[in-house]
Amino acid sequence: MNKLNLKNGRNMSMLMDFYELTMSNGYFLDGMGDTTAYFDMFFRKIPEDGGYAIMAGLEQVIEYIEGLKFDEDDIEYLRGLNTFDERFLNYLQNFKFTGSVYAIPEGTLIFPGEPILTVKAPVKEAQLLETMILLTINHQSLIATKTSRIVRAADGRPVMEFGSRRAQGPDGAMFGARASYIGGAAATAATIVGEEFGMPVAGTMAHSWVQFYDDEYTAFKKYSEMYPDNSVLLVDTYSVLNSGVPNAIRVAKEVLEPMGKRLKGIRLDSGDIAYLTRKARKMLDDAGLTDCKIVVSNSLDEHIITSILQQGAQIDSFGVGERLITSKSEPVFGGVYKLAAVENDEGQIIPKIKISENVEKITNPGFKKVYRFFDKDTHKALGDVITMADEVINDKEPYTIFDPVYTWKKKTLTNYYVMELQQEIFRDGKLVYNSPTLEETRNYTKLQLDNLWDEVKRFENPHTYYIDLSKKLWNVKNELITKLKGEK
Amino acid sequence: MNKLNLKNGRNMSMLMDFYELTMSNGYFLDGMGDTTAYFDMFFRKIPEDGGYAIMAGLEQVIEYIEGLKFDEDDIEYLRGLNTFDERFLNYLQNFKFTGSVYAIPEGTLIFPGEPILTVKAPVKEAQLLETMILLTINHQSLIATKTSRIVRAADGRPVMEFGSRRAQGPDGAMFGARASYIGGAAATAATIVGEEFGMPVAGTMAHSWVQFYDDEYTAFKKYSEMYPDNSVLLVDTYSVLNSGVPNAIRVAKEVLEPMGKRLKGIRLDSGDIAYLTRKARKMLDDAGLTDCKIVVSNSLDEHIITSILQQGAQIDSFGVGERLITSKSEPVFGGVYKLAAVENDEGQIIPKIKISENVEKITNPGFKKVYRFFDKDTHKALGDVITMADEVINDKEPYTIFDPVYTWKKKTLTNYYVMELQQEIFRDGKLVYNSPTLEETRNYTKLQLDNLWDEVKRFENPHTYYIDLSKKLWNVKNELITKLKGEK
Known part of the structure; x- marks a missing residue:
C-alpha cells in the first residue's frame, strides 16, 4: 500500500518554492553549488502559547527525500520558463540527494529555537529541500x-x-x-x-x-x-x-x-x-x-x-x-529553514547568522545539536541545552545552564543525566535510520509527557521550559552579532 | 501531467468517513440501497462575517467521482474489519457512480443556505461521496x-x-x-x-x-x-x-x-x-x-x-x-452534506428535513436550485432565491421576494433578469460538463465581483445579500417543521 507514500506513490519534487530553483541554479552557475551548507529547521513560538510542541512528519520527509527526482515533464516545464541554464536542467534530471540529515525523532517534545532537523549537503541540494521539509513538519507537528x-x-x-x-x-x-x-x-x-x-x-x-x-x-x-x-x-x-x-x-x-x-x-x-x-x-x-x-x-x-x-x-x-x-485556533506552525553554516575550502565550518530587525528572528549559528537534561530521581525533564555538534556533556560533572538573554540567571545542575535528541537520518545520501511504527511513536510521546512537569503542560500561562545555549554556542553567536552590527 | 489529478493520478476512494461505509452497507442489506436520494452540500456562515464566498474545488470533485473505485487492497482491508457483508464488498469492488450531480460552477459567488452541489443517486452511492465532496469544496472555497x-x-x-x-x-x-x-x-x-x-x-x-x-x-x-x-x-x-x-x-x-x-x-x-x-x-x-x-x-x-x-x-x-x-483567521469553511429528499416507489420526491436543537441547523427540504436576480440597468446582483428544482421564474413578470424569517419583509422586483446557478455535472453516471480553464474561472469571479454592490464586499459589517426561499419551498419547509414539532 503506497497511496500516501511520498517515495513510491507520489512525486512531490516540484512542490518547491520557485526561488529554491533559481537560487540553486545560481549557486550552480557561480561554481559554488558543491559548497557544503548546513541548514536548520527550527520554530520560534509554540502554538497557542502552549508549554510544549510535538515533532511529527519526519517519516514523510524521509520518503520525500528518497523519492526526489525530476521527470521529463518537469524539466520541460522548467525549460519553458527561460530562467534556467541547460547545464542546471541536466543536473536536475539526474538529481540524487547526496547529503546528510540529522533530526529529532517524531513524537519528541520540541521547543523554540532548537534545530529539529538539520541538512548538511551541497548548497544546491540543501536549498531545494526547504519547502517540503517545512511544509511536512510544520503541518504534522501542528496537528x-x-x-x-x-x-x-x-x-x-x-x-x-x-x-x-x-x-x-x-x-x-x-x-x-x-x-x-x-x-x-x-x-x-x-x-x-x-x-x-x-x-x-x-x-x-x-x-x-x-x-x-x-x-x-x-x-x-x-x-x-x-x-x-x-x-x-x-x-x-x-x-x-x-x-x-x-x-x-x-x-x-x-x-x-x-x-x-x-x-x-x-x-x-x-x-x-x-x-x-x-x-x-x-x-x-x-x-x-x-x-x-x-x-x-x-x-x-x-x-x-x-x-x-x-x-x-x-x-x-x-x-x-x-x-x-485544522488546529483552528492557531492553524500555523511557524517552522523556518535557515542557513546556519557553510564549509570553507579547508573543510572548516563557518557559522552564519541572520540578524533581522525583529530580535526574535535572529538565528543560532553553526552546526548544532540538542541535549535534554533529566533529573536522576524523578526522571522529569529539567531543560534543554543547544550545543555545537562536537560538544560533549559529561553528566558525571555539574553543568551550569544560563539564560541566553539574562545571562546572570544561572543554575548549576548536578543530579542529572542527559539525552542527545538528534538522530542521524541520512548519511551522504544513504538512509541510515529506521522509522519506528506509528504505534511506537505514539507511546514514546506519551512517555515523554509523563516526564514533563504539569506546570509546563497547563493551557494558561504554562511554565516556560528552559532552552539554553551552551557557553560555546553563546559566544559564537554574540561574536557574530557584534561583528555584523559593528560593521554598519 | 496528472500528479494532482484525482481521477488518474491518485485514488482517494478510501478517504471517506468510516460511517459512510457502514451506512451504505446498511442501506444495501436493508434492501433500500437503490432508493434515489437527494443530498445537498451547503454552508451556513460566510467566513470572517464577510459578505460573500466563492465556490471552488468542483473540478477536483469531478475527478474524484470519475476515479472512484476500490482496489483489492481496499476490499481486503475492509474485510479484515469484520463489519461488512460479503455481498456489499463485492458491490464495492465493482463500484461505479450511476447518479446525477448538479452544482454551481467554480468561481461563482455563493451564499449561506444555497445548495451549491446536489447529488441525486441511489442512497448507497450518494452516501459514499460525502467526505471528499465536503473536504474538497470546503477547502478550496475557503482559500x-x-x-x-x-x-x-x-x-x-x-x-x-x-x-x-x-x-x-x-x-x-x-x-x-x-x-x-x-x-x-x-x-x-x-x-x-x-x-x-x-x-x-x-x-x-x-x-x-x-x-x-x-x-x-x-x-x-x-x-x-x-x-x-x-x-x-x-x-x-x-x-x-x-x-x-x-x-x-x-x-x-x-x-x-x-x-x-x-x-x-x-x-x-x-x-x-x-x-x-x-x-x-x-x-x-x-x-x-x-x-x-x-x-x-x-x-x-x-x-x-x-x-x-x-x-x-x-x-x-x-x-x-x-x-x-491556511486562511489563518478562520481556517474552516463549514459546508455540510445533508439529505434533502428521497424518492418513493412511485418516483415521487419526498422532501426530508433535519430539525436540530440549533435553529440555524434546520435544513431546506426537497430537490432545489438557485436563481440569481440582476438589475436590468446596473447589472448588479439583487439577491438569490432558492426554489424547488421544477420552479420557473418568468422575468417578464414582477416577482415578490420575502425574508424567510420575518416574512412581512417583502420586496417586489420588476426591472430584473434572472440566471439559474446550477449546472448539470453528471447525468446518470456520465460526465456531461466541461470544466472551464482556471483562467476562465478566475475571470468569471472577477466579473461577478464587479456586479456585486460594494456594500456587500466591505470587511466590516457588510450588507447582507438577500437569500430568500420561493413561496413553494417556504411552504414545504414550514409544513414539515410543524408536522415534526407537532408529533412530539
Missing part, C-alpha cells in the same frame, strides 16, 4: 501538538479524530489524522488512514440515516439489527430528550435486549451539551442502561471540553472535527 | 474566499501566493494555490502549481542566498549578474536601511546599469513595513531608481495590508503566505 492539548482536556476519555470533511485538502485529512495519533487521538473516521497507517477507525451514523427512514425509531431499529455489537445511535436529528433518547432506550429494550445485546452508545452533535448529556445520562441510567456510553461531537476543542466537563457534562468519549484537523 | 479579501485590500497591487511551507500538507499548498488564483492572486511560489494548472510562478531570493556569500553586496551582485532582467533583492538580512537598500542601489548602479539593465525590485520580509518602505522608497527615488518596485511579505492579511497602506506604506506588490494558504 500532533493540538491533539495533545485536546487529549489532555479530555482527561482520560478517548478522543476520536472526525475532521476529514473540514480538512485543508486530502493530505490535510490524511497526514493530519496520522499526526493526531501521535498526539494521542484514539481513532480516526478517515478509513484510508486505517488502511495506510494502521490507526484504528471509528464511526457511528449520520443524520442522513435517521432522516432516510420514515421515523427515528425505525432508523434506530434497522441500525441496531444490522450492527447489534456496535450500535451507537445519533439522537439529535429531531429532539434529543423528547425523541432521540427515548427511541434509543426503546430500541435497547425491544430490539437489542431480546438478542442478548446491549446498546453501546448514543451520540449528540448539537445543542447544550452540558445540559443534554446530564439529562440523557439520567434517562439511560433510569432505564438500566448504565453501560451505554455517551459520545459528543459538536465543534469541540480543549477549551470547550474543559468547560463542559467542569459543568458536569456526562461524556464517555469525544469526536473532534474541524478544530483539531 | 478562494480568503484570497479575494486579501486581493481587495491590496487595491490593485498584485498579490503573490507564498504560503506552501506553512500549508496543511502538500494538497493544502497545491489546491490552495489553485484556489487562490480563482480568488484573484496573481502568481504562486509553488512551482508544481505552475506546471499542473498553468498558474504563473514567481519568487525572489531567500535570506540564505544573502547569508551564503561573505557579504550582502557580493550576494546581490552575483544574483543581479545571473538574473539581470529579474533582479529582486531581499534587503532585510542585516539591516534594511543601513545596509540592504544601500547595497541594492550600489548594485543597480555598478552592476546593472553598465549592462543597460534596471534593478527590478527590493523585498522586505520583516520590521516596521510602513516606516521602512517609505524610507526605502525615498532612498531609491533619490538614487534615480523610481521604477524599482517594492515587494513586502511579512505575515500579511487583508487587515494588515489595509492598515499599512493607510499609513502610507510604499508598496508595489505583496507576497502573502501563511495567513492566505
Whole structure:
C-alpha cells in the first residue's frame, strides 16, 4: 500500500518554492553549488502559547527525500520558463540527494529555537529541500501538538479524530489524522488512514440515516439489527430528550435486549451539551442502561471540553472535527529553514547568522545539536541545552545552564543525566535510520509527557521550559552579532 | 501531467468517513440501497462575517467521482474489519457512480443556505461521496474566499501566493494555490502549481542566498549578474536601511546599469513595513531608481495590508503566505452534506428535513436550485432565491421576494433578469460538463465581483445579500417543521 507514500506513490519534487530553483541554479552557475551548507529547521513560538510542541512528519520527509527526482515533464516545464541554464536542467534530471540529515525523532517534545532537523549537503541540494521539509513538519507537528492539548482536556476519555470533511485538502485529512495519533487521538473516521497507517477507525451514523427512514425509531431499529455489537445511535436529528433518547432506550429494550445485546452508545452533535448529556445520562441510567456510553461531537476543542466537563457534562468519549484537523485556533506552525553554516575550502565550518530587525528572528549559528537534561530521581525533564555538534556533556560533572538573554540567571545542575535528541537520518545520501511504527511513536510521546512537569503542560500561562545555549554556542553567536552590527 | 489529478493520478476512494461505509452497507442489506436520494452540500456562515464566498474545488470533485473505485487492497482491508457483508464488498469492488450531480460552477459567488452541489443517486452511492465532496469544496472555497479579501485590500497591487511551507500538507499548498488564483492572486511560489494548472510562478531570493556569500553586496551582485532582467533583492538580512537598500542601489548602479539593465525590485520580509518602505522608497527615488518596485511579505492579511497602506506604506506588490494558504483567521469553511429528499416507489420526491436543537441547523427540504436576480440597468446582483428544482421564474413578470424569517419583509422586483446557478455535472453516471480553464474561472469571479454592490464586499459589517426561499419551498419547509414539532 503506497497511496500516501511520498517515495513510491507520489512525486512531490516540484512542490518547491520557485526561488529554491533559481537560487540553486545560481549557486550552480557561480561554481559554488558543491559548497557544503548546513541548514536548520527550527520554530520560534509554540502554538497557542502552549508549554510544549510535538515533532511529527519526519517519516514523510524521509520518503520525500528518497523519492526526489525530476521527470521529463518537469524539466520541460522548467525549460519553458527561460530562467534556467541547460547545464542546471541536466543536473536536475539526474538529481540524487547526496547529503546528510540529522533530526529529532517524531513524537519528541520540541521547543523554540532548537534545530529539529538539520541538512548538511551541497548548497544546491540543501536549498531545494526547504519547502517540503517545512511544509511536512510544520503541518504534522501542528496537528500532533493540538491533539495533545485536546487529549489532555479530555482527561482520560478517548478522543476520536472526525475532521476529514473540514480538512485543508486530502493530505490535510490524511497526514493530519496520522499526526493526531501521535498526539494521542484514539481513532480516526478517515478509513484510508486505517488502511495506510494502521490507526484504528471509528464511526457511528449520520443524520442522513435517521432522516432516510420514515421515523427515528425505525432508523434506530434497522441500525441496531444490522450492527447489534456496535450500535451507537445519533439522537439529535429531531429532539434529543423528547425523541432521540427515548427511541434509543426503546430500541435497547425491544430490539437489542431480546438478542442478548446491549446498546453501546448514543451520540449528540448539537445543542447544550452540558445540559443534554446530564439529562440523557439520567434517562439511560433510569432505564438500566448504565453501560451505554455517551459520545459528543459538536465543534469541540480543549477549551470547550474543559468547560463542559467542569459543568458536569456526562461524556464517555469525544469526536473532534474541524478544530483539531485544522488546529483552528492557531492553524500555523511557524517552522523556518535557515542557513546556519557553510564549509570553507579547508573543510572548516563557518557559522552564519541572520540578524533581522525583529530580535526574535535572529538565528543560532553553526552546526548544532540538542541535549535534554533529566533529573536522576524523578526522571522529569529539567531543560534543554543547544550545543555545537562536537560538544560533549559529561553528566558525571555539574553543568551550569544560563539564560541566553539574562545571562546572570544561572543554575548549576548536578543530579542529572542527559539525552542527545538528534538522530542521524541520512548519511551522504544513504538512509541510515529506521522509522519506528506509528504505534511506537505514539507511546514514546506519551512517555515523554509523563516526564514533563504539569506546570509546563497547563493551557494558561504554562511554565516556560528552559532552552539554553551552551557557553560555546553563546559566544559564537554574540561574536557574530557584534561583528555584523559593528560593521554598519 | 496528472500528479494532482484525482481521477488518474491518485485514488482517494478510501478517504471517506468510516460511517459512510457502514451506512451504505446498511442501506444495501436493508434492501433500500437503490432508493434515489437527494443530498445537498451547503454552508451556513460566510467566513470572517464577510459578505460573500466563492465556490471552488468542483473540478477536483469531478475527478474524484470519475476515479472512484476500490482496489483489492481496499476490499481486503475492509474485510479484515469484520463489519461488512460479503455481498456489499463485492458491490464495492465493482463500484461505479450511476447518479446525477448538479452544482454551481467554480468561481461563482455563493451564499449561506444555497445548495451549491446536489447529488441525486441511489442512497448507497450518494452516501459514499460525502467526505471528499465536503473536504474538497470546503477547502478550496475557503482559500478562494480568503484570497479575494486579501486581493481587495491590496487595491490593485498584485498579490503573490507564498504560503506552501506553512500549508496543511502538500494538497493544502497545491489546491490552495489553485484556489487562490480563482480568488484573484496573481502568481504562486509553488512551482508544481505552475506546471499542473498553468498558474504563473514567481519568487525572489531567500535570506540564505544573502547569508551564503561573505557579504550582502557580493550576494546581490552575483544574483543581479545571473538574473539581470529579474533582479529582486531581499534587503532585510542585516539591516534594511543601513545596509540592504544601500547595497541594492550600489548594485543597480555598478552592476546593472553598465549592462543597460534596471534593478527590478527590493523585498522586505520583516520590521516596521510602513516606516521602512517609505524610507526605502525615498532612498531609491533619490538614487534615480523610481521604477524599482517594492515587494513586502511579512505575515500579511487583508487587515494588515489595509492598515499599512493607510499609513502610507510604499508598496508595489505583496507576497502573502501563511495567513492566505491556511486562511489563518478562520481556517474552516463549514459546508455540510445533508439529505434533502428521497424518492418513493412511485418516483415521487419526498422532501426530508433535519430539525436540530440549533435553529440555524434546520435544513431546506426537497430537490432545489438557485436563481440569481440582476438589475436590468446596473447589472448588479439583487439577491438569490432558492426554489424547488421544477420552479420557473418568468422575468417578464414582477416577482415578490420575502425574508424567510420575518416574512412581512417583502420586496417586489420588476426591472430584473434572472440566471439559474446550477449546472448539470453528471447525468446518470456520465460526465456531461466541461470544466472551464482556471483562467476562465478566475475571470468569471472577477466579473461577478464587479456586479456585486460594494456594500456587500466591505470587511466590516457588510450588507447582507438577500437569500430568500420561493413561496413553494417556504411552504414545504414550514409544513414539515410543524408536522415534526407537532408529533412530539
